[in-house]
Amino acid sequence: MVNVVEPKVEFIAGTEINFDPIDSVMEVDFDSSPSETLMTFAGRNCYQSFSRPRPETANDADYLERTLFEQGHWSIAEHATATFYITGVSRAFLTELTRHRHLSFSVLSQRFVDESDLNIVIPPALRENDYPARKGLERVSSDNEYYYRRLTSVLAEQGLGRKQAREAARAVLPNMVETRIVVTGNLRTWHEVIERRTQPDVDAEMREVMLMIEDKLADVSPVLFGKDALVQREKKAARAERKKNKERLGSINITLDGSVYSMDKVRDLLERLGARVDGIS
Structure with missing residues (x-):
């Protein structure tokens, strides 16, 4: 019997800290999560700034926003980790996910698990539900299931062990068959994966x-993944787009009265005149 399942994500493990050694040198900000406390401690260790000397970065949230998003010092986010149990996802999804090699995976084995x-x-x-193509996929999956059962039965009759029979029979399973994954990553990796893999x-x-x-x-970590983090990502994307446009426009030359000017020169001139041209300033 073919069963249709949908993605489910469960958080199963994350960073825990021992407060005593941290609190002995740095006052703990209890508005922060354990992961944020660890990242802050790691960052302040680099400069021994445990006393929080700068008022504008005295609390962890402001410190992390400046250190990570403004200065780009993401190494401190590698100390904190998060582990998820992901079910109801396809083998095609698994292929996409395992391209991110800094994540760690434990995956359902089709050699051992009966499909x-x-x-x-x-x-x-x-x-x-009323999409004709969906019905077609379900019919194809029923055929795949039939041939899988048939192959495992025939191979078992020929003397192959259970693992070897399933190993061979899985050849008929489609990309949309469900897999289940335990995946762990540090927060820098998770941030990079999410930033890239949530684009339209x-x-x-x-x-x-x-x-x-x-x-x-x-x-x-609300600082890294909450609503404020989304705003930071949007600002970063906007900055990258402006830089790209500037580089593109900088390679364009304009001829005026027999003289050749770069687009950068034209933009500077317009700015001095107080003008604003879309895509230039």
């Missing part, structure tokens, strides 16, 4: 799951 009752994941674009043009299932993980991580 006779097939769980499948419908792609987000085809999840409407990425794999739809990947984007869906990364948004679910981001929502869970907002409790682990």
Whole structure:
């Protein structure tokens, strides 16, 4: 029997800290999560600034926002980790996820686990119940399930062990068959993966799951993954776009009265005149 499942993300482990050695040199900000306390301690250790000498970064949130988002010192985020149990995702999703090699994975084994009752994941674009293509996928999956059962039975009759029979029979299983994953990453890695894999043009299932993980991580570190972090990402994207436009425009030359001017020169001249041209200033 083919079963349709959908993605589910559960937070199962994260950073815990021993407050005593930290509190002996730095006053703990109890508005911070354990992960944020650890990142702050690691960052302040570099300069031995445990006394929080600067008022504008005296609390952990302001310190981390400046250190991570403004200065780009992301190494301190590598000390804190988060582990998730992800179910209801496809083998196609697994292929996308394992491209991020700084994450650590433990994955359901199709060699050991019986797939006779097939769980499948419908792609987000085809999840409407009345979508004809969805019905087609379910029919194909039923055929795959039949041939899987048939192959494991025939191979067992030929003397192969259970593991070897399933290993061979899994060849007929589709990309949309469910897998289950335990995945761990440090917060720098999670931030980079989420930043890249929540863009509108990425794999739809990947984007869906990364948004679910981001929502869970907002409790682990509100500074890195909460609403303020989303604003920071949008600002970073805007800065990158402005830089890209500036570089593109800087390579354009304009000829005026027989003289050649770069677009940078033209922009500077317009700014001195108080003018504003879209895409230039």
